[in-house]
Amino acid sequence: MINMNQRIKKFQSTIKQLGLDGFMITNPFSLKYFVQFDGLAGDGCLAVTPDSLTLVTDARYQEELEARLPKSISLKITRDYYKIAKDALDDHQAKKIGFETSISFQLFQTLRNLFGDQLVPEDNLVEKQREVKDQQEIAALRKSTALASEGFNQLIKFIEIGQTERQVSNWLNNWMLDHGAEKSSFDTIVASGYRSALPHGAASNKQLALSDMVTVDFGYYVDGYTSDITRTFALGDPGEKLRRVYQVVHEAQKRMFDAIYPGANGQQVDAAGRDYITSQGLGDYYNHGSGHGIGLDIHEGPNFGPRWQSNISVENNVMTAEPGVYLPGLGGVRIEDDLLVTKDGNQRLTTAPRNLIILDN
CATH class of the missing domain: 3.40.350.10 (Creatinase/prolidase N-terminal domain)
Incomplete structure (x- = not known):
């Protein structure tokens, strides 16, 4: 109890x-x-x-x-x-x-x-x-992030060209609720093709098409605590430009992981990812903060962003790391994971694959 x-x-x-x-x-x-x-x-x-x-x-x-x-x-x-x-x-x-x-x-x-x-x-x-989460809270967050990770793993088995974004969102919602989630913590984002350049593109009636990048961002409660995970994947080859964008975002997130530890401030963590994205000529297309706490609420402190120097990470924070690049009219990429700040660094709680998945269907 x-x-x-x-x-x-x-x-x-x-x-x-x-x-x-x-x-x-x-x-x-x-x-x-x-x-x-x-x-x-x-x-x-x-x-x-x-x-x-x-x-x-x-x-x-x-x-x-x-x-x-x-x-x-x-x-x-x-x-x-x-x-x-x-x-x-x-x-x-x-x-x-x-x-x-x-x-x-x-x-x-x-x-x-x-x-x-x-x-x-x-x-x-x-x-x-x-x-700062206690052990009961951390246990609940481990359960919610594990379920979210498995939800994504199952989703990519369901996805097919011709489905609408809303069909994808509804399928995921039903799967999560059927497998132990209590409710969603926000409206699931499914944004495909040119719409994946919308950081918060709500699921629409757009049909998934060949070569689309598809961004799915969702969070669900288990034992009262919510996950928050984003994955971007492709339906066939998305083209060289978007493949490069994916690799840049992937590397930026990895650099953020390395920067998250007790005592790190939110500006430092943000810069670890943002500076790399900027060095690759894509800084103008990264238009949001880099992460936030999760728990009872989907958005808690501390925060990662250019203005958050005063937000200091401490042991047992549970944070998101979510860099993204969005090219208007073409598509975008965001990768978001949930991490537990530990004594010596951090532990990634979400375990869904981070590499670019290209579905052949």
């Missing part, structure tokens, strides 16, 4: 060190992180002090939560979430109350009306803790 108490105690120690008397948590992924319940999106909050934690939600979830919550979490049932959360904080004489800067303006107004000048904005406080 997930050690909820350990996560809670770590966060309580953090807010105490910051001089906060309490903290309001509303982010649905952060709620799930602490209480291990998936049904609270928008339907409750956590009021945390250095020595207490109160979950406030409504009666729809009461029976299940009472059965699963540890005694260290107090449960309050109401529809007036934030007023009751304030009462819980007041019971512990909390005066300086931290809150998530990512909340909506409407929710900020609600909290400001309740707490006034007691509120202290804190950026990504829970999210920073979530970046």
